[in-house]
Amino acid sequence: DAGITQSPRHKVTETGTPVTLRCHQTENHRYMYWYRQDPGHGLRLIHYSYGVKDTDKGEVSDGYSVSRSKTEDFLLTLESATSSQTSVYFCAISGDGRIYGYTFGSGTRLTVV
Amino acid sequence: GDSVTQMEGPVTLSEEAFLTINCTYTATGYPSLFWYVQYPGEGLQLLLKATKADDKGSNKGFEATYRKETTSFHLEKGSVQVSDSAVYFCALETSGSRLTFGEGTQLTVNP
DSSP: OOSEEEEOSEEEEOTTOOEEEEEEESSOOSEEEEEEEETTTEEEEEEEEEETTEEEEOTTOTTEEEEEEETTEEEEEESSOOGGGOEEEEEEEESOHHHHOOEEOOOEEEEEO | OOEEEEOOSOEEEETTOOEEEOEEEEOSSOOEEEEEEEOTTSOEEEEEEEOSTTOEEEETTEEEEOBTTTTBOOEEESSOOGGGOEEEEEEEEETTTEEEEOOOEEEEEEO
């Protein structure tokens, strides 16, 4: 398999609660990414990582934080979930995008009520 | 900044019809270009890619040619099947190893 897993696959949470999504890879790739998918917007980059403890913001980073303490794990945290963060979240990994492309996880469907 | 524009969908075709999904981009430098496909309830899968001008990516009967002069990377298939029904995303790799996506095009193929 592709060597990337996301957890949980589905989650319903209440407004104002913290939420953490996990992305785990077994490919030892340098780069890891979090995207959100919303109708009419395609996929938009939230945060990405180019190494352990090296992260940077994407185009829709407000309200999100990330951490990468090990090569294989990249965590996305919603500090205080809002209804606008209801979305499908995808993790992706890349060793060298030009050669191998980017590999995506199966997604986490998050609903904030 | 870098951006990708895809033709608006949804697109509905009959089986064995010819498919074109238009994709144009704006980018500095020489980005790599990708097409990804998303089947219902699944993540994105790499369909094909091209890394320099005039390169043609191909896979599963789909093709796309990197046209620098028209900043385009249109996806084509000569004869679509019901199993090709999915959402198709055009994307480019920006500097710093990040993907920028178009909005996606929903394709439905009827028998």
